[in-house]
Amino acid sequence: MELTLLGTGAPSGLPRPDCPCAACATARGTLARAATALLVDGVLLLDLTPGAALAAARAGHSLAGVRQVLLTHPHDGPAVELPVGLPTAGRVADGRVLTLLSGHRVRALAMDAPGTGYEVTAPGGERLLYLPPGGAPAGLPDGPGRGTTAPYDLVAADVTGRPDAVARLRASGAVGAATDIVAVHLDHDVPPGAELDRRLAAAGARAVPDGTTVSVGAYRAVPQVPRRTLVTGGARSGKSWEAERRLATFPGVVYVATGGGRDGDAEWDARVRTHRERRPATWRTVETRDLVPLLAREGAPLLIDCLSLWLTDAMDRVDAWNEEAWEAGGRGALRERVAELVAAVRATPRTVVLVTNEVGSGIVPAHVSGRLFRDELGRLNAAVAEECEHVLLVVAGQPLPLRG
Structure with missing residues (x-):
């Protein structure tokens, strides 16, 4: 499964518009982040954000092959214009499973805050969990932690805003020693750069720049948590x-x-x-x-x-x-x-x-x-x-x- 992070910031982006704080003042260049949106294998777009088509082009991808657009959380502000050719964005009801023509299976997970989490399973069996900003699972997934399936290969979550969500996933077995934890929905509550990397490494997580493509399920060394x-x-x-x-x-x-x-x-x-x-x-x-x-x-x-x-x-x-x-x-x-x-x-x-x-x-x-x-x-x-x-x-x- 190939995952491209078109944006990794909070819904308002980073820096926030007209915010004078020190974190926003230093979030420039590669440290600037658009609102989080994920492109899965070129066929599934998780969260529609302003400039998604341009972000995909900069990352070397096109949205022309997208067959499903799913939203994870209520979007404030004016409606986002739907790029030409994309299907209408929607949300899947909690607990329901959506199967795409590409063979991807998407299951909607209930959250303890407004929003929906999505578990995506690729045709090859790689598994991704994506959580909305400020959200943690309201109930454990059916498989992980109950001895029936392996932990997720990758979790994209609000690590800095809801660290307890990662703790719950670890307790259930949904996050294991080899799970790649990528922090998204990054806001100005944590200084960008080295300080952000240090805090995330202590949690066994990492941040990546906007436009990064990750091969889900491929081996990579996860951050070593100091014992x-x-x-x-x-x-x-x-x-x-x-x-x-x-x-x-x-x-x-x-x-x-x-x-x-x-x-x-x-x-x-x-x-x-x-x-x-x-x-x-x-x-x-x-x-x-x-x-x-x-x-x-x-x-x-x-x-x-x-x-x-x-x-x-x-x-x-x-x-x-x-x-x-x-x-x-x-x-x-x-x-x-x-x-x-x-x-x-x-x-x-x-x-x-x-x-x-x-x-x-x-x-x-x-x-x-x-x-x-x-x-x-x-x-x-x-x-x-x-x-x-x-x-x-x-x-x-x-x-x-x-x-x-």
Whole structure:
């Protein structure tokens, strides 16, 4: 099956008309994107957008052979002029199957938002899933994930706007390790260019320029998702949000909160509540500082937030704040505990994202305990970073790759 992406942007395109935002200001040249439209084997057009015929010509194709035009979502604004020779655009009722003379089978899938998703099966058996902007499957497809068919060869979906849609497909088995996930309906909520590529790679997805032709079902190396990632940054830098975003397309994530509760602290409770409310409903929260057993077990991805609170507890346990106890054995006990954690990060079979606080930056704490904590956290961060394929520093909400 040959798929040509005539456009890969949001319905308003990218940049949006008259939008002054930074993302739109930089979406120029190859980073500009027309509204998403897909041409399948020259016979099926999914979504009719302005300039579709010209976009096809630029990509080296013609719409003359198109026998079916299907829409996935309500189109706002003035009606799009139908190019000469194209059949009238329409939508297939949810659950219905349409068979084209070319041998392609198209099944309409119900969405949890206005719109229709389409599963396209080519005569050769290659399978494509295309989801509308802002949409996720309302029910799982009949085959994938139920042991009767293989995962889709390619999924074109709103990865940045609805990462949970990819998570649902992964949970059902409709997205497998070899599934090519192509992000479409791209809008100005994510900066284009390298930052977009970095975020999508963390989700096992990719973006392609308008006009790209993809051979569905042909082998290609899918983006390698880093198995271990360390996210560091200062207070209120956005590091926790960045860590959560990196696992948003994966189901059943275990969020490991190392801070625990604080009786009578309303402000702390409010912080914890805010964190929980922004996480996907399918994530599970575990409050513990005993990280080594979790890292040692097979299972869903882990998000550990954060190492600085884990270190505070570890130092409390060895009475590090008592100088005599520290010198008499506390220092050695802490080193052993840190070494155990670092070894567990090295050996873990799970995908894991760890959050920590960046320390130092030239200010020397006034108290001995503050200097001690700064030194030990710096050592811990360096040791864990050494075991991670990907390390990010978040400054003012902007992630800066340090490794990977």
